[in-house]
Amino acid sequence: MAEDHLGQRTQSLLARGQPFLKGGSRYEAVAAASQGQGFLPPRQLIVDRAEGDFIWDLEGQRFIDFQNGWATNPLGNCHPEILGAVQAAQKRYGFHWEHPLRIPLAERLANLSPGQALPRFSFEVSGTEAVEAAVHAALCHTDRRYIIAFASSFHGEGLGTKLISAYDAQNYVGLEAWSGGVIRAPFPHSEAIPPGLSLAQYQDYCLWYLEHHIPQYVMAADNIAAVLIEPALAEGGNWVPEPDFLKGIRAICDRQDWLMIADEVLTGVGRTGTLWAVEHADVIPDIMVVGKHLSGGIEPFAGFSARDDILGDNPRATSGSTFAGTPAGCAAALKTLEIIERDDVLTQARHLSGLAAAACADWSERFEIVSEVRGLGLLIGVSFQGSRANGVHVARSVRDEMLKRGVWALCDFQPQVRLYPALNMAPEVFLQGLSAMAEAIETVDRKGPTVGDYPARPSGNVGF
Ligand SMILES: Cc1ncc(COP(=O)(O)O)c(C=O)c1O
Structure with a gap:
């Protein structure tokens, strides 16, 4: 049974790593x-x-x-064409921040953005950094202090994104002193509907909570910068909201003057059968975070797109790191988008x-x-x-x-x-x-x- 469960080579490599790797025990x-x-x-x-x-x-x-x-x-x-594009970029540029591929990629992403409404792109390395940078951009743009996020959402494992994510209460232990700017809202999980309610009624309740309960009892509407949502909550268990839920959030954001941030790190670039998952609900967010798929699985790459007025000139919204938008990452993203369209x-x-x-x-x-x-x-x-x-x-x-x-x-x-x-x-x-x-x-x-x-x-x- 042991060999059946875990082969010999796997066992011995795992045993070798056990004393050295984080969490090895x-x-x-x-x-x-x-x-x-x-x-x-x-x-x-x-x-x-x-x-x-x-x-x-x-x-x-x-x-x-x-x-x-x-x-x-x-x-x-290991798509051979993406590997080829990455190797060519590495051979030509090695690593330099000031390489030319950023510009055609930003231009392409602007054209592909929902409703072509998000022309500005900020290069980041991981989805985690990109979500944190997007939230910071929203706070700076609105000069407000709070964001709303949803139960069982996952946005990353950075200091900020751990506090925003809500897939497990254990995640905040030890971080109590750092929290403050996040308001959590209920998400209409199809399998956790309160007794006596239909899914549609539960969804209406969640939207009502967002629009009425929070501003009345939790935080003044004019101190809330944005609502952050995964258009399908992936890491939390692949929960798929009804399109009406996302439409409802968009409408509330418009009425309350809140920004809508769609975290498409996992859902984006085709995972849900459309380029962006927000398309299923015909919704255009103000900010959209991308990662994972975008570089074809070959290179670390992420970022966020935003409306011109949010990111065109927002000097306090600094973000990015040395390896944000590497030549190899940009080459991988350009090639991935090309193949998705071509094929x-x-x-x-x-x-x-x-x-x-x-x-x-x-x-x-x-x-x-x-x-x-x-x-x-x-x-x-x-x-x-x-x-x-x-x-x-x-x-x-x-x-x-x-x-x-x-x-x-x-x-x-x-x-x-x-x-x-x-x-x-x-x-x-x-x-x-x-x-x-x-x-x-x-x-x-x-x-x-x-x-x-x-x-x-x-x-x-x-x-x-
Ligand atoms: C929706 C979503 N946002 C953000 C992240 C964090 O991305 P990364 O792991 O690249 O930091 C993930 C990772 O699974 C994710 O699913």
Whole structure:
């Protein structure tokens, strides 16, 4: 069972890293907590090689890649044209801040921005920095002190974004002295509707809370700079709001004179089947944050777009860092956008999304453990029944069974398995992955979560 669960090479590399890596001892605790309840510890995987729709682990086993570098590879692994563009830029410029590629990229992003209304672009390195810079720009532009963010949102792991995100109350422990400018609002989760309400009523309540409760009881409207929202809450569990919710937020922002900031770090550049997820609701934000997909999974790259009056001349809104907008990052982004347009990748993504909708349509009826399947484009989440703690083990067991069948998906600390296939994944590979997932769910549904008689084993801190 041990070899089955974790191969020899993986085990020994994890054991080697355990004393040196941040959090190296944490896996022990997580594994012990699982084992204490009779479940298998979460399985870890180390990528040895990545190409197209697949990755191979250190034991040489091939997996269909639904993990996608945490939703970062829109065109699959190691796209040769993006690699080529990156290598050419590195060879020509090495690293200099003052390279020419920034300008055509900013111009292209302006043309592609929702409604072509966000012409200014600020280059950042990570999504975290980009969200923090966007919030700062909003505070400086409005000369106000507060922003509104939503329950179970995730915006990053920086000091500012930790305080803004709300996916786990544990995240603020130790940071109490730093908080202050964030107001949290409820989000209409489709699976956590208060008893007696329909989803539509719950959504109306959330909008009412935003527009009436907050200004009356929490903070004066004229001290609120912006509402920050992920158009689909990804890390929090792939929650997809109804388009009316985003429309409602836009309308409230207009009435209250608040800015709307869309965090499209994960949803942007095609993940939901449109270039930007806000397009599903036909909404134009005032500021939009981008990252992940934009550089094709090859280079760190992020930034934010904004209205001309917000970013054209906002001297206090300083941001950026040495490696913001590297030549390689800009080359990767230009090439990624070129391929997405040239190969009509968004149409491919929508086709795959339709296949997924058909393949998963009956899962919540067919399998007792599945409570909901939801998705927008290729942001797909499957939720599992049970108390929060138990649901996590059910989800992890499904992920384990998927790994046994050669499919790698994401399951973090929520009772969900999340899928982020490449936008151009071969349809037959995609369907094969979904069918293996259905088998995995069926196995856990029939046998119960994978429990085990587990041998003592080495540990590491590679993501699980
Ligand atoms: C919506 C969203 N915003 C911001 C971030 C942070 O981006 P990064 O990890 O590049 O700092 C993430 C990362 O998952 C994200 O999903």
